[in-house]
Amino acid sequence: MTGAAENQTFRTAIVPAAGLGTRFLPTTKAVPKELLPVVDTPGIEIVASEAAQAGANRLVIVTSPGKESVVNYFQDAPELEEALERKGKSKLLDKVRRAPALLDVEVAIQKEALGLGHAVAQAEPNLTDEDEAVAVLLPDDLVLPAGVLERMSAVRARHGGSVLCAFDIPKAEISPYGVFDVSETDDPDVKQVHGMVEKPAPEDAPSTFAAAGRYLLDRAIFDALGRITPGSGGELQLTDAVALLIKEGHPVHIVVHRGGRHDLGNPGGFLRAAVDFALDDPEYGPSLRTWLADRIGN
Numbered sequence: 606m607t608g609a610a611e612n613q614t615f616r617t618a619i620v621p622a623a624g625l626g627t628r629f630l631p632t633t634k635a636v637p638k639e640l641l642p643v644v645d646t647p648g649i650e651i652v653a654s655e656a657a658q659a660g661a662n663r664l665v666i667v668t669s670p671g672k673e674s675v676v677n678y679f680q681d682a683p684e685l686e687e688a689l690e691r692k693g694k695s696k697l698l699d700k701v702r703r704a705p706a707l708l709d710v711e712v713a714i715q716k717e718a719l720g721l722g723h724a725v726a727q728a729e730p731n732l733t734d735e736d737e738a739v740a741v742l743l744p745d746d747l748v749l750p751a752g753v754l755e756r757m758s759a760v761r762a763r764h765g766g767s768v769l770c771a772f773d774i775p776k777a778e779i780s781p782y783g784v785f786d787v788s789e790t791d792d793p794d795v796k797q798v799h800g801m802v803e804k805p806a807p808e809d810a811p812s813t814f815a816a817a818g819r820y821l822l823d824r825a826i827f828d829a830l831g832r833i834t835p836g837s838g839g840e841l842q843l844t845d846a847v848a849l850l851i852k853e854g855h856p857v858h859i860v861v862h863r864g865g866r867h868d869l870g871n872p873g874g875f876l877r878a879a880v881d882f883a884l885d886d887p888e889y890g891p892s893l894r895t896w897l898a899d900r901i902g903n
């Protein structure tokens with residue numbers, strides 16, 4: 606048995622995709638940002654694949670009326686598949702079949718974008734008694750390389766409670782993030798969390814560990830989500846529910862992920878991700894590299 610399977614503490618992953626995507630207007634008038642392609646694959650498929658690799662077998666996508674295409678993306682496309690088969694386009698056929706084969710996809714609806722915490726709460730009716738903990742992955746946050754959820758699962762198996770993912774950010778650059786107040790454990794990359802400060806000035810930051818869009822949450826989060834009131838931006842914030850759990854003595858730890866990250870939620874971050882992935886792509890990488898060097902040279 607592999608380490609991941611031994612420490613498997615969740616089977617269901619929740620992906621909230623019901624936001625308005627205002628930073629990507631005007632495109633998001635018609636196209637959900639979760640479906641924008643990183644080279645040729647939507648961000649939400651990359652994240653769903655990460656969840657499947659970490660042992661999830663069920664994905665609950667929280668979406669809003671009008672954004673059903675996010676869920677449709679994970680359904681079979683028999684007519685298209687037949688056409689590709691007829692034309693002998695086997696590589697494309699594999700790509701088209703990849704997302705529906707990853708894991709079982711279900712939908713939950715958030716009627717109004719009342720915040721990330723509210724979005725996650727809409728997935729509770731989809732859970733079964735076996736879901737003692739759930740993974741939450743933000744589809745606009747690529748955490749690279751994949752694998753942090755397995756480590757988070759091992760931390761829950763050892764310490765119980767909920768586990769979040771963090772990046773170690775230089776102090777001077779910490780201000781845009783939610784920052785954890787932590788104490789050490791016997792593992793240098795695992796810290797116990799005592800609180801969180803949103804967007805602090807560098808001198809007020811309690812640490813250099815900033816929150817990323819991966820959460821492994823004890824089922825108790827849903828009760829906490831029912832008790833929070835609107836916070837930052839007038840929205841029901843997931844971090845406020847986590848803070849409530851901490852206050853009530855629920856163990857919360859972070860795993861410090863020493864890797865890369867792309868924020869697909871704004872055009873600047875999205876472009877970086879697309880270029881990063883395209884440079885590694887055997888088909889598009891070499892000519893992109895040459896063109897970029899030439900473009901920058903000029």
Ligand code: UTP
Nearest residue numbers: 621622623624625626627628718719720721724
């Ligand atoms: P973001 O804040 O990045 O997404 O939320 P947004 O609100 O769509 O983007 P902007 O700020 O308007 O540009 C992180 C994730 O949480 C989801 C979003 O869809 C995104 O995937 N979300 C956010 C919801 O599902 N519901 C909400 O009410 C808010």
